[in-house]
Structures are given as structure tokens and as C-alpha cells.
Amino acid sequence: MKSNELTRRVFLQQSSMAAASVVTASSLPSLTLNAPKRRVAMVGTGHRGTSMWGIPVVQEFGDIVDFVGLCDKNIGRATTAQKLMNVTCPVYTDFDKMMRETKPDVLIVTTVDATHDQFIIKGMEMGADIITEKPMTTDETKCRAILDAEKRTGKKVTVTFNYRYSPHRQKLYELLREGVIGTITSVDFHWYLDIHHGADYFRRWHRLQENSGSLWVHKASHHFDLLNWWLESEPEQVYAQGTLDFYGKKGPFRAENCRSCSHKKDCNFYWDITKDKRLTALYVDNEKYDGYLRDGCVFKDDVNIDDKMAATIRYANGVNVSYSLTTYSPYEGYRIAFNGTKGRLEAWIKETGKMPIEAYDELMLSKNFGEVEYIKVPQAEGHGGGDARLRDKIFRNPSTPDAFRQTAGSRDGAMAILVGICARKSKQTGQSVRIEEVSGLKPKAIKG
Numbered sequence: 376m377k378s379n380e381l382t383r384r385v386f387l388q389q390s391s392m393a394a395a396s397v398v399t400a401s402s403l404p405s406l407t408l409n410a411p412k413r414r415v416a417m418v419g420t421g422h423r424g425t426s427m428w429g430i431p432v433v434q435e436f437g438d439i440v441d442f443v444g445l446c447d448k449n450i451g452r453a454t455t456a457q458k459l460m461n462v463t464c465p466v467y468t469d470f471d472k473m474m475r476e477t478k479p480d481v482l483i484v485t486t487v488d489a490t491h492d493q494f495i496i497k498g499m500e501m502g503a504d505i506i507t508e509k510p511m512t513t514d515e516t517k518c519r520a521i522l523d524a525e526k527r528t529g530k531k532v533t534v535t536f537n538y539r540y541s542p543h544r545q546k547l548y549e550l551l552r553e554g555v556i557g558t559i560t561s562v563d564f565h566w567y568l569d570i571h572h573g574a575d576y577f578r579r580w581h582r583l584q585e586n587s588g589s590l591w592v593h594k595a596s597h598h599f600d601l602l603n604w605w606l607e608s609e610p611e612q613v614y615a616q617g618t619l620d621f622y623g624k625k626g627p628f629r630a631e632n633c634r635s636c637s638h639k640k641d642c643n644f645y646w647d648i649t650k651d652k653r654l655t656a657l658y659v660d661n662e663k664y665d666g667y668l669r670d671g672c673v674f675k676d677d678v679n680i681d682d683k684m685a686a687t688i689r690y691a692n693g694v695n696v697s698y699s700l701t702t703y704s705p706y707e708g709y710r711i712a713f714n715g716t717k718g719r720l721e722a723w724i725k726e727t728g729k730m731p732i733e734a735y736d737e738l739m740l741s742k743n744f745g746e747v748e749y750i751k752v753p754q755a756e757g758h759g760g761g762d763a764r765l766r767d768k769i770f771r772n773p774s775t776p777d778a779f780r781q782t783a784g785s786r787d788g789a790m791a792i793l794v795g796i797c798a799r800k801s802k803q804t805g806q807s808v809r810i811e812e813v814s815g816l817k818p819k820a821i822k823g
């Protein structure tokens with residue numbers, strides 16, 4: 376066998392990346408200049424609502440977008456969001472009233488996951504297109520109801536899968552489409568959440584399956600969407616296992632929340648939320664309205680989601696995936712390898728938060744009987760640069776070509792959560808579960 380040679384190349388935003396690059400306002404056709412501004416409302420004005428959609432949309436798209444209403448069940452948080460976003464539109468706790476009075480073209484849904492369906496459906500019924508955060512919803516009944524409502528109303532649901540937009544994930548998509556490893560046959564995909572970010576899911580509303588659908592749906596649906604997208608196929612069947620080994624009841628001691636805890640000195644997870652001005656303004660200052668504690672104890676007895684999980688997924692195009700998620704790792708990141716008939720494409724991504732200048736993610740391409748090539752993709756901040764590129768696509772460039780199929784609709788939203796929903800069921804029954812039997816949707820392999 377010929378020994379593997381080593382080559383290195385830096386991927387410098389050329390070629391097809393340029394095709395997907397951001398179109399600036401000055402390069403837009405003039406017909407958009409005199410168009411009326413899009414009337415946008417938001418329900419769920421917490422962290423994601425304000426930081427991903429509120430403040431940046433006001434700052435970046437003020438020339439084409441007007442916020443006309445903000446709604447949250449916590450009036451204090453809605454008012455705080457209004458200040459953070461520097462807008463004067465009215466704030467509401469009554470969603471129907473907001474929709475009736477403000478008549479938005481677009482509704483942004485950034486509430487707790489298990490409540491998305493009610494706002495998505497009613498929002499469309501009251502005349503708006505929907506931009507919803509992932510996961511689209513948390514169970515198969517709500518999923519079906521959203522798909523039916525979209526058909527019935529003729530409105531459109533966009534699911535904001537920002538992970539698709541990071542440059543190195545896009546590069547993986549592009550290389551796979553070029554056929555660099557031949558036909559993809561299997562994938563090894565392992566994701567690690569660290570003792571800061573991972574633990575944070577156990578402090579918040581996410582720790583209850585009735586809110587988040589569990590991390591199988593809330594978090595892993597991001598990863599399942601990436602797989603569905605990279606593989607250009609929908610998932611067909613899932614076998615899964617998962618347990619709670621570290622947080623919740625498994626912890627050494629517990630309290631209601633960090634501020635009231637008597638174990639502050641002994642607990643590695645002690646966190647003083649009041650040191651963060653923004654989080655204090657959003658949550659601590661508004662506890663009086665709903666009692667929600669953003670700094671909940673990660674060892675609370677009521678945690679009812681898994682913190683370690685593994686699944687085997689079969690795709691409609693015959694690809695087998697081996698997936699796992701761990702939520703108490705020393706570092707944050709993931710390993711992925713695509714195995715194909717002509718080689719293997721892999722990446723080990725260690726997320727470092729703030730990026731040093733000229734930081735790269737490295738992909739390794741090994742050809743059967745051939746060479747090994749390292750491909751460097753420049754890193755970017757904000758979910759790997761995905762957040763800003765997604766906003767641009769939605770608000771500035773909705774009709775530019777979608778060269779890498781990054782725009783996601785309700786079917787993509789459904790297929791991502793259905794893997795997690797089937798995994799939950801598989802774990803309970805010990806049997807593998809078919810997407811079609813749970814959802815009534817027949818999985819398809821998509822040709823790009």
C-alpha cells in the first residue's frame with residue numbers, strides 16, 4: 376500500500392464560499408430601497424430573543440425592519456428587552472392582543488421550547504410568517520399541528536438552524552458534495568458540552584423535559600439537523616440509550632439556587648449571577664413577576680433529563696450514524712468523521728469562546744490508498760460565525776441563491792426534532808423506533 380503523504384492548505388474564503396458571502400446593502404438592487412419596512416414582532420424576550428434577534432436586528436437592519444411589538448409572560452423582561460433593544464414599540468403579556476394590535480408581517484418565536492407550537496400556529500393564523508428558534512417544538516403531536524397549520528394558512532415557518540452557517544461546517548458540506556470521500560456510508564459524531572455551558576442547561580428551565588423536550592430535543596436537534604443537512608437525507612430509524620449520571624439527584628448536595636445555597640464554598644458549580652449585569656437585568660430583577668430562578672441548582676432533585684446519551688441512527692440513503700452527547704466534559708467541542716467508499720473526512724473542533732486572531736478549524740481528509748490533507752478554515756465568533764450569516768440571509772438577502780441549502784423550513788425542523796423524539800421513545804422501550812411510525816412523515820433522501 377502506498378504510504379500516506381501529508382499536505383496542508385488553508386481555505387481562504389475563496390471559490391464557492393464567496394458565492395455564499397454576505398451581500399452588502401450597497402450591492403442590493405435598488406427596488407428594495409423604497410419597499411416598506413418589514414413589521415416584526417417577538418414573543419419570548421429573554422437571552423436569545425434579545426441577543427440574537429433583538430439588539431442585532433435593530434442595529435443591522437433598522438433600514439428595512441421595524442419592531443412593532445414585544446411580548447413575554449414576564450412583563451419585567453419584556454420591558455427590559457425594550458430598553459436593551461432601544462426600541463419604543465409597545466410591550467405585551469397578552470400575545471393575541473399584540474398580534475391584533477400590531478399586525479406583524481413576521482413573528483419571531485423565542486420562548487421556552489415546549490410553548491413554541493402555540494405561538495407558531497396562532498401567529499400564522501393571525502397573518503404572520505414565522506421565524507422560530509430551534510427546536511421547532513418538543514413532541515410529535517405539536518410537530519404535526521405546526522405542519523398542518525403552515526399548509527392551512529399558506530404562511531411560512533423558518534427554523535433558525537444557525538449551526539449550518541458556520542464556515543467550517545459549510546466547508547464540510549461542500550467537500551462532501553464534491554465527493555471527496557466517494558459515497559458516504561457512515562458517520563461517527565460525538566459532542567461534548569463542558570462543565571460551564573453543559574451545566575447551564577441543568578440550572579435553567581431546560582432541566583425539565585416538559586419545558587425542553589430533554590436535551591435529546593433541545594440540544595441534540597442542532598446536531599441531528601447538521602447530520603440531515605450534511606448527508607442530504609432524512610433520518611429513518613433510531614435506537615438510543617441515555618441516563619442521568621452526574622447532575623440532579625446524582626450530585627453531592629443541593630439547594631434551590633446558587634444565591635440561597637449553603638454549600639457555596641464546597642460547590643464547583645457555584646455561580647454568582649449578580650456579577651453579570653445583563654443577566655441580572657433580564658432575570659434577577661424580574662423574579663418578582665414569575666419566580667423564575669436563572670441560577671437554579673444543577674443538583675436539584677427535579678432534574679428529569681439525561682446528561683449522557685448515545686444513539687444509532689439509520690438514514691433513508693443507507694448511512695449509519697453513531698452519535699453521543701456528554702454534558703460534563705472538561706472542554707467544549709465535538710469530533711466528527713464521515714466514512715466513505717473513497718476515504719474519510721474528519722474534524723476535531725474544540726470551541727474556545729473568544730477567538731484569537733487568525734484562529735482556524737482544521738479538517739482532515741484521508742484518501743484510501745492516497746494522501747492525507749489538512750484543510751484550515753478561519754474561525755469566527757457567534758456560534759462559529761453562524762449567527763450573523765443567518766441574520767443576513769433572513770433579513771438582508773432572503774432571495775439570494777442558497778448555494779449550500781442552509782435555509783431551513785418546517786420539514787427540516789420536524790426531521791431534526793423527530794430524531795430526538797424517537798430517541799426518547801427508544802430509550803423507554805429498549806426498541807429501535809421508526810420516524811414514520813411516530814410522525815406519519817415518510818423520510819426521503821434529498822438530492823442537492
Ligand SMILES: NC(=O)c1ccc[n+]([C@@H]2O[C@H](COP(=O)([O-])OP(=O)(O)OC[C@H]3O[C@@H](n4cnc5c(N)ncnc54)[C@H](O)[C@@H]3O)[C@@H](O)[C@H]2O)c1
Nearest residue numbers: 419420421422423424447448449485486487488490508509
Ligand atoms: N440557536 C441557538 O443557538 C439557540 C441558543 C440559545 C437559545 N435558543 C432557543 O431560543 C429560545 C429561548 O431560549 P433562551 O435561552 O432565550 O431562554 P430564556 O429563558 O432566556 O427566554 C425565554 C423567554 O420566553 C418567555 N416565555 C416562556 N413561556 C412563555 C409564554 N408562554 N408566553 C410568553 N413568553 C414566554 C420567558 O419569560 C423568557 O423571557 C429557546 O427555544 C432556545 O432553544 C437557541
